[in-house]
Amino acid sequence: MEYLISAFWSLLELIFFHYFWNAFLEVKTTKKMYILSFAGAWFLPTIYTLIGLNSDYGQIMSYVIISLVCILNYRGSLLRRLLFIILPYIFGTIINTALLYGSSWLLGISVADLIWRKITYTFVVTIGKLITILLAWTVFHIRSRKKTESLQRKWLLLTLSFPVISFIVILTIYYEFRNQGDLSLGLVVINILLTLSNIAIVYLIQLMEKSASEAKKLALLNQQMEIQTSSILALEQNYRAQRKATHEFQNQLQTIRSLITSGDYSNAQEYIQQLQGTQSTRIFSVSSHHPIIDAVLNHKYQLANDNDIDVRIQVNDLSGVSIDTNHIVVLLSNLFDNAIEACLRYDGERLIHCSILASDSLYISIRNTSLPVEIKNNYIETSKEPREEHGYGLAHIDLILNHLHAEFIRSYSDGLFEFAAEIPLEN
Amino acid sequence: MISAKYNSAELAESCRAEIGVHMIRITICDDNRPFLEEIRSKIRSILSHRKIDAEIRVFDCAEAIQDDLISTTDVFFLDIDFADMRYNGIDIAKRIRRIRKDSIIVFVTNFIEYAPEGYEVQAFRYLLKRKIDSTLEQCLLQTIDKLQTEQETIQISTSGETRKFPLSDVLYIESQAHLAVMHVQKAGHHSVKTYKFYSSLSSLEDQLSHQGFLRIQKSYLVNMRHLQKYQCTQAILDNGTILPVSEKIYSEQKQKYLLWKGRQ
Numbered sequence A: 001m002e003y004l005i006s007a008f009w010s011l012l013e014l015i016f017f018h019y020f021w022n023a024f025l026e027v028k029t030t031k032k033m034y035i036l037s038f039a040g041a042w043f044l045p046t047i048y049t050l051i052g053l054n055s056d057y058g059q060i061m062s063y064v065i066i067s068l069v070c071i072l073n074y075r076g077s078l079l080r081r082l083l084f085i086i087l088p089y090i091f092g093t094i095i096n097t098a099l100l101y102g103s104s105w106l107l108g109i110s111v112a113d114l115i116w117r118k119i120t121y122t123f124v125v126t127i128g129k130l131i132t133i134l135l136a137w138t139v140f141h142i143r144s145r146k147k148t149e150s151l152q153r154k155w156l157l158l159t160l161s162f163p164v165i166s167f168i169v170i171l172t173i174y175y176e177f178r179n180q181g182d183l184s185l186g187l188v189v190i191n192i193l194l195t196l197s198n199i200a201i202v203y204l205i206q207l208m209e210k211s212a213s214e215a216k217k218l219a220l221l222n223q224q225m226e227i228q229t230s231s232i233l234a235l236e237q238n239y240r241a242q243r244k245a246t247h248e249f250q251n252q253l254q255t256i257r258s259l260i261t262s263g264d265y266s267n268a269q270e271y272i273q274q275l276q277g278t279q280s281t282r283i284f285s286v287s288s289h290h291p292i293i294d295a296v297l298n299h300k301y302q303l304a305n306d307n308d309i310d311v312r313i314q315v316n317d318l319s320g321v322s323i324d325t326n327h328i329v330v331l332l333s334n335l336f337d338n339a340i341e342a343c344l345r346y347d348g349e350r351l352i353h354c355s356i357l358a359s360d361s362l363y364i365s366i367r368n369t370s371l372p373v374e375i376k377n378n379y380i381e382t383s384k385e386p387r388e389e390h391g392y393g394l395a396h397i398d399l400i401l402n403h404l405h406a407e408f409i410r411s412y413s414d415g416l417f418e419f420a421a422e423i424p425l426e427n
Numbered sequence B: 001m002i003s004a005k006y007n008s009a010e011l012a013e014s015c016r017a018e019i020g021v022h023m024i025r026i027t028i029c030d031d032n033r034p035f036l037e038e039i040r041s042k043i044r045s046i047l048s049h050r051k052i053d054a055e056i057r058v059f060d061c062a063e064a065i066q067d068d069l070i071s072t073t074d075v076f077f078l079d080i081d082f083a084d085m086r087y088n089g090i091d092i093a094k095r096i097r098r099i100r101k102d103s104i105i106v107f108v109t110n111f112i113e114y115a116p117e118g119y120e121v122q123a124f125r126y127l128l129k130r131k132i133d134s135t136l137e138q139c140l141l142q143t144i145d146k147l148q149t150e151q152e153t154i155q156i157s158t159s160g161e162t163r164k165f166p167l168s169d170v171l172y173i174e175s176q177a178h179l180a181v182m183h184v185q186k187a188g189h190h191s192v193k194t195y196k197f198y199s200s201l202s203s204l205e206d207q208l209s210h211q212g213f214l215r216i217q218k219s220y221l222v223n224m225r226h227l228q229k230y231q232c233t234q235a236i237l238d239n240g241t242i243l244p245v246s247e248k249i250y251s252e253q254k255q256k257y258l259l260w261k262g263r264q
Helices: A002-024 A029-051 A055-073 A078-107 A110-118 A118-142 A153-178 A184-262 A265-277 A291-306 A325-345 A392-403 B009-015 B031-051 B067-072 B089-100 B116-120 B129-150 B201-213 B245-260
Strands: A308-316 A351-358 A361-369 A405-411 A415-422 B016-018 B024-029 B054-059 B075-078 B104-109 B123-128 B151-157 B161-166 B170-176 B177-185 B192-196 B213-215 B220-222 B227-230 B234-237 B242-244
Touching: A002 A029, A002 A118, A002 B104, A002 B177, A029 A055, A029 B151, A055 A078, A055 B075, A078 A118, A078 A153, A078 A184, A110 A118, A110 A325, A110 B024, A118 A308, A153 A184, A184 A265, A184 A291, A184 A392, A184 B201, A291 A308, A291 A325, A291 A351, A308 B089, A308 B116, A325 A361, A325 A392, A325 A415, A351 B245, B009 B170, B009 B177, B024 B031, B024 B067, B031 B129, B031 B170, B067 B089, B075 B089, B075 B201, B089 B104, B089 B116, B104 B129, B116 B123, B123 B129, B123 B161, B161 B192, B177 B245, B213 B245, B220 B234
Parallel strands: A308 A351, B024 B054, B024 B075, B075 B104, B104 B123
Antiparallel strands: A351 A361, A361 A415, A405 A415, B016 B151, B151 B161, B170 B177, B170 B220, B177 B192, B213 B220, B227 B234, B234 B242
């Protein structure tokens, strides 16, 4: 009977962890894997209890297994996951301790005596665990679904220290209680105060993450503005060059007309041949029927050519591409800027191959020669220092691609960096 | 008649992809006669230096290029802007594509303009006339590489005989019990023929994965050249065939497909 109750309490704890973690973290495994790991986390400690393992070892084993379940099933940095492994333990312990003490006070007996009253004790502990589930469920439903972490490592490390210390204090209190055989009001108050402080820490983390997220959005907006300003300046330069070319063309036509009118045909022919030899690169080299994409590509094509980078572009009719202009400008500008930057650092042949093809989806591919890059989880670690402030271009690319529900891949081999993405287009 | 149960040596024989380049047939069309001769001479020099046989024909007007010649030419070098305003290089390319879809088209021009029209005729490269000295050789070598890829074949033993098929004609290979079933659609034809042979899909995957084939599901190995749409629920080929996909491997395989597409 005791084993059944213990197994039931384990199940309630796992439900509590499930709601708490899902309120703050993003699941990364399949549903099947998730259920299997939780089943394992429930089953293994139950076996330990059945085989009569020392309760302390059993408890440690339980902590380790629960920690592994969180690490395996949820996304995020290890520090962040560690934080959200320790916090539920603290909250769970405090709530149960407070309930135990409150019940013992109501009944006018000591906590130690309450534990001996098996039915009452079972009832109190079960209610305690149900309360923790209710609280976790409430937090799960109240919190927004955004679980992407924006907090820098150093801040996470600092905020983690308080829950860790709290956890150690609570464990110490627990062992004190075991040695003394009872729980004093003072210790219960300390537990409650620690819980409240940890709730404040969780709230602080949320505020800091929100602030970091706002800072990223602001940086993205600033970059969008910079790119649009630079695109407008490039368009203005192209317009001026076009006006100049038109003006020069009028002068050239006038010269040819004068020569022909005066009968000087051989000089007219020579002049025309001269002109053919000095024709410069056409200003507009890309014409995809999407004026914004053309503006960006033409600008970047010129920039690349000015830096002796061989550029090949493949486009089909992009007039039907309905993606938000800001997104497309920032995406293509960042992709091309990264490609140009990589080529400039490369000693060998500098080339950029770009394909932008629209059908039911928009396919974008950029391949460029490059020095070796480290790609982890489809992300390039920035080489610029300080790292926290750079890498925004790459982060913006990913932010936009994720926002557009794109599938994408980065790859590097044999001196060639490749990026390819497919973005669904709304019909 | 399906051949008897195979052993591993027969397996190696029964499905072997081969590559090779016969003599290259090149046609150049440009209304600038001096430039036409110049580029012919350069191409001949580059190919003979590399001991590659080639037959080169030159034309200064598009109308002189017969359909018979188009159907046997492997590589076209075309100017885009012609003095005769009735046509341009894109028009010539469209005519070429109506007759032959797999020939390689290189535009040689004074101004490069990347536009949908170039994509529609599957232009392989654009070369600037004023940079022809520095870019022609590399372009030719890439063209030869591409030709080799297009001419790759797969050899199988089916119905008691050994047959060879261009890889580009293979739509997909399906696994049925212990047999592999190859679905082939010849270029320019609508009908799809199937050929059964003994082979495991895994060994075919090892052999053909570097030649543009992708395992989208346990029973399907698809030629990415013919893959029009690849989603988590289904894959659609360019002839309308719909195939099931494996959800488990979809993410990884989709990434391979995205990278492959960018390399074409």
